[in-house]
Amino acid sequence: MIRRLFKRLRPWDLESRMDKEMRFHLEEHIELLQAEGVPPEQARQAALREFGNVEFLKEECRDSWGMRFVDNMIRHLQLTGRQMKKHKGFTAVAILTLALGIGANTALFSLANAVLFRPLSFPDSHRIVTAREWHPHFGEFSLSYPNFNDWRNQQSSFESMGAITGMGYDLIRDGEAFRLRGGLASAGYFKAFGVQPLMGRFFGPEEDRADAAATAIISERLWRARFQADPSIIGTPINLTGELYTVIGILPSVYPLENRDVYTSLERYVGQGNFSNRGSHPGLAAFARLKPGVTLDQARLDLETIAASLQPLYPASNTDWSARAQLLEERLLSGSRPALKALLAASGFLLLIACVNVANMQLVRSHGRKQEFGIRASLGASKRQFATQLSVENLALGLLGGIAGIALAYVSIYWLKNLFAQSLPRISEVQLDGAAFFYLLILCFLASFLFGMAPLRQAFKSSHREALNSGGRSGESLQARKWKSRLIIGEFALTAALLVGAGLMLKSAANLYDSDLGFETDQRLTFRWNLSGPNYAEPEKRMQTLYKAQEQLRQLPGVKDVGFLTPLPLSGDDSNNPYYVEGTRIPDEGEAVGVSRYWLGPNAAEVMGLRLLAGRVFNQFDTRDNKPVAIIDRLFAEQVFGTEDPIGKRLVIGKRPPEDPAMWRTIVGVVENTAVMGATTEPQKRLYVPVAQETFRGFSFIVQTEGQPMALSQSIQKILQGIDPNLPVQALQEYDELFEQTISTEQLLMKLLAVLSALALVLAAVGLYGVLSYSVSQRTREIGVRLAIGAHPGAIRNLFLLDGVKVSGIGLLIGLGASLGLSHFISNMLYGVSRFDWVSFSLVALILGVVGLLACWAPAYRATRTAASQALRAE
Amino acid sequence: MGNKSNNLLLGALEMLVLKSLLTEDRHGWGISKRLKQISSGAFTLNVGSLYPALYRLEKKGLVESYAATSEKGREARFYKILPKGKQQLEEHTADWREFSLAVEAVLLSDS
Structure with missing residues (x-):
């Protein structure tokens, strides 16, 4: 058995064996004939x-041996090559169409693969858990330090558990200050990542x-950028916002740890008297590593049980x-998943449309090849052979399309990387790797x-005789025409669906762009200025400096x-x-009453463009020396005061009336609502x-300009350097740009969908x-005959027009x-648009309708231009 | 009867080849000589059918082939009947007998 298989796998053995065997037979025969007295030459001829x-x-022997397959494949491939050479135009268009679909899909797959499916580059990254607190009113919330500490000490599910919160530092070197994104972390944080x-x-x-002791861990990026990758940095003190910290380690810059540059001890900071209040939630997030064999659900239960046990102990907080x-x-992943899925789906549609197109082109061509098949059938080719030939041709087209698609995918990935550089995690890891190539092959x-x-179906259905008879004569068979109609219907349906999706996303993006923020961002520039260091310990000093900067x-x-x-x-x-409004019911312990608070400098409301x-x-009288005041927004007024006039009412930050009546804040104004955390x-x-009544160290400036905002960036920096050269100007940018960043994912998605839809539209047309x-x-x-017997050209044009319109209309519907x-699947990505938005739907109907009409009109018009005699001569 | 008889007819050459291999292992030339001999020259085997038939038999596992030197010292390929081949030959012989009797009955009837 194995030997036979082995033989079968080696066609060259069979060839030499056949040669030898037949030569032997021939020689024996000749010898025999000669022995019988036949002259040598004649004996040879007879044998x-x-x-x-x-x-x-x-050939017969090969057949018996099962060598036919290899042989046939070679022949099919040769034939395929000849066909492709003969129909260069068809081949090129088909390959390009497929390349478009396959390339776009592969590129988006690579993107999704890197962003969605690839595990993090930590050991056993599926064991890394992140935890926060949760409240039925506020939803997820950062941890308070004492709660975290209890979780850490009581939990039994994790090998290690740590916490981190953001902390900005100024790295001061040689009199220059660099702003760093940093964090306060506990030991378990690093262990959790492994x-x-x-x-x-x-x-x-x-x-x-x-x-x-004051120690710090710095990032690989900071180490390379600011310390020239000097190994002696370990053990050296660095100046962080005026305090010296000894560098003890360097953290490799791997996603998602790459966004902070310096870490100091969380517990040391807590020990300095901060974060120790159980009711305050200073942005802490817990990170932990599951013990082997412990499931996420077990760990959840563990933490929930601990949290529940803390409730009766500390009811107030x-x-x-x-x-x-x-x-x-x-x-x-949770943020980028729906967007990527929508894109994958859209590119899938594009590939389907491309396939439909190529199928259509092939149907058209197979009609032209009917005669060829007819002749070959009458020469004894079987239907199976046709099917094999067609399949080989299809595969060859598909693979060539794939090869061209690789080039397209490369270009697209380059483009996508630039496009998503800011908004997608792990985008730098996107590449055409083995998985992508495997996907492409599939x-x-x-x-x-x-x-x-x-x-293929068509080839199987039509008989040889029909093929030979109809070749070049009466035109398309009904069968072929039906198939073509079905494909066009499918194509228009797919395109319509893709366009509706894109239309909804486009409208949603436009809504986002035009959404009423409640304040202005254009012709404005912003930057952050932190009055750090001992020089600015006094609030008075800080206010003076801020006023000075504002004035200059x-x-x-x-x-x-x-x-x-x-x-x-x-x-x-x-x-x-928390807040309390005078004269209202005092909220119960644990009842959630929250308001987001903004501290405005003089003129800030005007510069922001808040609508009163x-x-x-x-105004300038709202200082420390006068009574505290506040402005609320319309939502606050409606929710808390209803129809009452809020002006003159008093409230306080805190859960109950203040002991000192001087703490009451009087509401002096109501402004329009603002969208602030992000437009969505x-x-x-x-x-x-x-x-002036409550001051901080760090502030953001908004500069309203007459011309291009960034043109002033140099002079702004110069002025601030003049006031204090040690205070860095951070995040200097146009306010509009910041706005665009907050809606960037939606915008990018819109751009990509627009590109994909445009491609689909072109393909469909x-x-x-x-x-x-x-x-x-x-x-x-047929047209010629009709014209000859007196049909009106307009009637013929209408005939064709009607044909096309009917088919595309059905597809559209x-x-x-x-x-x-x-549209249900993208409904949660839509902003201010119903997923049944009639405008988008009608617009798609209109666009596709016009495209369909144009695509029909040109051939229909040409049809009537054909003179009767010319038409009859055409065949 | 249709299908079965067809199979029988198609298998006739293979049966003859198997039969010729019962007595001893032979090469292709030897088989053709032997068949001519036992049919008393009644039919000359077409070489064009013999070799494909041999390859088919070998592929079906009814015979196996090996290279050896012929009685005249030439290099040749010999075929040897395998147990499975013998078994098939027996079955086919029985079938054949039945079939030829049936044909005879039809041909010699008085209708």
Whole structure:
């Protein structure tokens, strides 16, 4: 058995064996004949005659041996090559069409693969869990330090558990200050990731103490950029915002740890008296590593049980506060997943449309090949051979399309990387790797199957006789025409669905862009200025410096107005504060009453362009020496005061009336609601208070300009350097740009969908045009006859027009119908658009209708231009 | 009867080849000589059918082939009947007898 298989696998053995065997037979025969007295030459002739056609005989033997397959494949391939050479135009268009579909899919697959499916580059990354607190009103919330500490000490599910919160530092070297994104981390944080230090060590028990020494871990990126990758940095002190910290380790810059440059001890900071209040949630997030064999659900239960046990112990701060744990990988993906899925689906549609197009082209061509098949059939070729030949041709087309698709995928990936550089995690890891090539290969086969199905069916259905008879005569068979109509219907349906999706996304993106933020961002420039260091310990000193900067900036030519505030709307920073309104019910312990608070400097409300609805904005009299005041937004007014006039009412930050009546803040104005955390989030109640009555170290400036905002960046920096050269100017950018960043994912998605839809539209139009104009050319004879017997040219034009319109119309209707269901999948990405938005649907109908009409009109018009005699001569 | 008889007819050459191999292993030339001899020259085997038939038999596992030197010292390929081949030959012989009797009955009837 094995020996036989072995033989079968080696066709060259068979060839030499056949040769030897037949030569032996021939020689024996000749010898025999000679022995019988036949002269040598005649004996030879006779023996050869008996053998007949040696090649034919060998062929028969190969057949018996099962060598036919290899042989046939070679022949099919040769034929395929000849066909492709003969129909260069067809081949090129088909390959390009397929390349488009396959390339786009492969590129998006690579993107999705890197972003969605590839595990993080940490050991056992599926064991890394991130946890936060959870409250039925606020949803997920950062941890309070004492709660984290209890979780860490009581949990039994994790090998290690740590926490981190953001902390900005100024790295001061040689009199220059660089702003760093940093974090306060506990030892368990690094252990949770299981990452090894590039050099030195991470925090250990000695750092997890209130009295820990001042040590720091720096990022690989910072080490390379600022310390020239000098290994002697370990053990060296660095100046962070005026305090010296000894560098003990370097953290490799791997996603998602790459966004912070310096880490200091969390517990040391807590020991300095911060974060120790159980009711305050200073942005802490817990990271932990599951013990082997412990599931996420077990860990969740563990943390929830601990959180529940803390509630009765600390009712004031912990009532209703529970825990929420998630796998890190899950959490990192949740944001970008729907967008990527929508894109994958759209590119899948594009490939389908491409396949339909190629199928159509093949049907058109197979009609032209009918005669060829007819002749070959009458020469004894079987249907199976036709099918094999067609399949080989399809596969060859598919694979060539795939090869061209690789080039396209390369270009697309380059483009996508640039496009998504800011907005997608792990985008730098995207590449055409083995998985992508495997996917591409599958796509090639899939595409070959899809576009090959219709022509194959056709080849099987038509009989030889019919093929020979009809060749070049009466035009297309009814069968072929039916198939073509079906394909066009499918193509239009797919395109319609894709266009509706794109239309909804486009409208949603436009809504986002035009959405009323409640304040202005154009012709404005922003930057952040931190008054750090011991020089600015006194609030008075800080206010003086801020006023000075504001005054000097205002003097700059080209500057209209300047204001400062914190936090900067759209920056992503926000705060949640309890409040109490005079005369209302005192909320129960644990009851959630929260408002987000903004601190405005003089003029800030005007520079922001906040729209005043009632009362007044802040003025120069709203200082520490006068009574505290506040401005609320419309949502606050409606929710808290209803129809009452809020002006003159008093409230306080805190959960109950203040002991000192001087603490009451009087509401002096109501402004329009603002969208602040990002344009897509729900509106939230807001409260504005004057900076002069409560001041901080860090502020954002908004500079309203007359001309191009960034033109002033140099002079702005010069002025601020003049005030204090040690204070860095951070995040200097156009306010508009910041706005665009907050909606960038939606925008990018819109761009990509627009590109994909445009491609689909072109393909659909080309497909319809190609098929219709071919069917016109096939029916030239019929047209000629009709014209000859007196048909009106207009009637013939209408005939063809009607044909095309009917087919594309049906497709359009099916597509729109399907979209009603499919739009469900993108509904949660839509902003201000119903998924049944009639405008988008009608617009798609209009565009496709016009495209369909144009694609039909040209061939129909040509049909009537054909004179009767010319038409009859055409065949 | 249709299908079965067809199979029988198609297998006739193979049966003859198997039969010729019962007595001893032979090469292709030897088989053709032997068949001519036992049919008393009644039919000359067409070489064009013999070799494909041999290859078919070998592929079906009814015979196996090996290279050896012929009685005249030439290099040749010999065929040897395998147990499976013998078994098939027996079955086919029985079938054949039945079939030829049936044909005879039809041909010699008085209708």
